[in-house]
Amino acid sequence: MVDVLVIGGGLAGWRAAEAAADAGATVGLVARGAGNSPDIHALNVPVGPGDSVERFAADTLASGRGACDPALVGTLARESVALAGEFPWDRNPDGSLAMLQPLGCSVPRCVSIGHHIGAWALANIRRTLAGRVEATRDRVVALSFGDGAFSAKLQDSGATVRARAVVLATGGWCGKYAFSDNPPDLQGDGIEMARALGAALRDMDAIQYEPTVALAPSAVRGIPVITTMLFEGATFRNRDGAEFLQDIHANKDSISRAIFAEIEAGRGVPAGQGGDGGDAPQSGVWFDATGVPAEVLRTRYADTVNRYGAAGVDITREPMLVAPAPHTSLGGVAVDSRCRVLRPDGTPIQGLFAAGEVTGGVHGLNRIGGNAGTEVLVFGRIAGREAAAYVA
Numbered sequence: 001m002v003d004v005l006v007i008g009g010g011l012a013g014w015r016a017a018e019a020a021a022d023a024g025a026t027v028g029l030v031a032r033g034a035g036n037s038p039d040i041h042a043l044n045v046p047v048g049p050g051d052s053v054e055r056f057a058a059d060t061l062a063s064g065r066g067a068c069d070p071a072l073v074g075t076l077a078r079e080s081v082a083l084a085g086e087f088p089w090d091r092n093p094d095g096s097l098a099m100l101q102p103l104g105c106s107v108p109r110c111v112s113i114g115h116h117i118g119a120w121a122l123a124n125i126r127r128t129l130a131g132r133v134e135a136t137r138d139r140v141v142a143l144s145f146g147d148g149a150f151s152a153k154l155q156d157s158g159a160t161v162r163a164r165a166v167v168l169a170t171g172g173w174c175g176k177y178a179f180s181d182n183p184p185d186l187q188g189d190g191i192e193m194a195r196a197l198g199a200a201l202r203d204m205d206a207i208q209y210e211p212t213v214a215l216a217p218s219a220v221r222g223i224p225v226i227t228t229m230l231f232e233g234a235t236f237r238n239r240d241g242a243e244f245l246q247d248i249h250a251n252k253d254s255i256s257r258a259i260f261a262e263i264e265a266g267r268g269v270p271a272g273q274g275g276d277g278g279d280a281p282q283s284g285v286w287f288d289a290t291g292v293p294a295e296v297l298r299t300r301y302a303d304t305v306n307r308y309g310a311a312g313v314d315i316t317r318e319p320m321l322v323a324p325a326p327h328t329s330l331g332g333v334a335v336d337s338r339c340r341v342l343r344p345d346g347t348p349i350q351g352l353f354a355a356g357e358v359t360g361g362v363h364g365l366n367r368i369g370g371n372a373g374t375e376v377l378v379f380g381r382i383a384g385r386e387a388a389a390y391v392a
């Protein structure tokens, strides 16, 4: 029996494990795979020029199209400020934080560590926790409660792990789609576990499409191209080479819709790869970064330049063929600001907590780029602390 069992080994899960262990709880963590977190490039911290907690919250609420939980957004915005001092973020030559402006942010707000904050933070937490958390690679196939504890049934070993409290951090369900930038371990399992224990779900029809997921060549297919390039001179072009979306302040949802509309109107660019992609789209549009100074591409977007370069495409001179793909589950398990999982009547299910993409309510119907990374760090920590406090 452990005090706290964390299900999920992304950043929400490891952050929760760290917080629970730091609070003195015995912690077990079961994860099926790596999830989306290693791919987090950057995340939002509202400490740049002209920015504030209030502005961050207002941008998030506006992007969510009226469907965010204002209490969760308030917690996200307030708690995010502390992240500015917690990590060795990339800095400009003058010492200020190097910030990108993601879609949906009214000011530059996105910080990173070499464009790989997800992988960096995961490695850092694992190193800090070495020996203090019992981690198991397996899939939880059922979660039940009885005799004062939760029981998690594991698929591969057939074992059952007992715990006084559980943190669900199983991510979303976009791994179900054939053309997605998510790995297949993300099937919405935690949402089903929570529902079986009586949890309320919210916004289950809400998925964020990443507008710019590489469609071809096949070596880069399914990998997203970062949309902050739009603020540096990148544009969208249809099969005739005409620019069709010039509003760089548009959100991810409106950009994806504009791309789909262009394709449906017959102005999409054929993927030219036949039917090899299951239900992957057969056409996309050009994402043309040739208007971004080559030096900016080579320094700020070196990963993309190199990845395409290895696939034979020089993005400083040629456009990228992209299409929107399911990227983030926006709906999920209903929680309060303490990450307690809620029943349909709003009361918490004792001992059950959730954080990260498995939950709904933070992003409403449309997520600001960079807000998921902030979410998992902020709410992962809260969930771990709360679970440990519940057990204590």
Ligand SMILES: Cc1cc2nc3c(=O)[nH]c(=O)nc-3n(C[C@H](O)[C@H](O)[C@H](O)COP(=O)(O)OP(=O)(O)OC[C@H]3O[C@@H](n4cnc5c(N)ncnc54)[C@H](O)[C@@H]3O)c2cc1C
Binding pocket: 007, 008, 009, 010, 011, 012, 013, 030, 031, 032, 033, 034, 035, 036, 037, 038, 039, 040, 041, 042, 043, 044, 138, 139, 140, 141, 169, 170, 171, 172, 181, 182, 185, 186, 187, 188, 189, 190, 224, 327, 328, 355, 356, 357, 358, 369, 370, 371, 372, 373, 374, 376
């Ligand atoms: C390519 C890509 C790039 C992204 N870049 C950014 C970015 O730059 N900034 C940003 O803010 N957001 C970004 N996002 C979104 C962000 O990555 C996710 O929202 C975030 O990582 C979710 O973290 P999580 O810990 O909740 O879930 P995940 O990191 O997805 O982890 C879920 C974990 O649960 C495990 N799991 C699932 N089911 C089970 C089960 N039944 N039993 C055991 N374990 C299970 C999984 O194997 C995994 O370990 C990106 C997403 C993608 C796909």
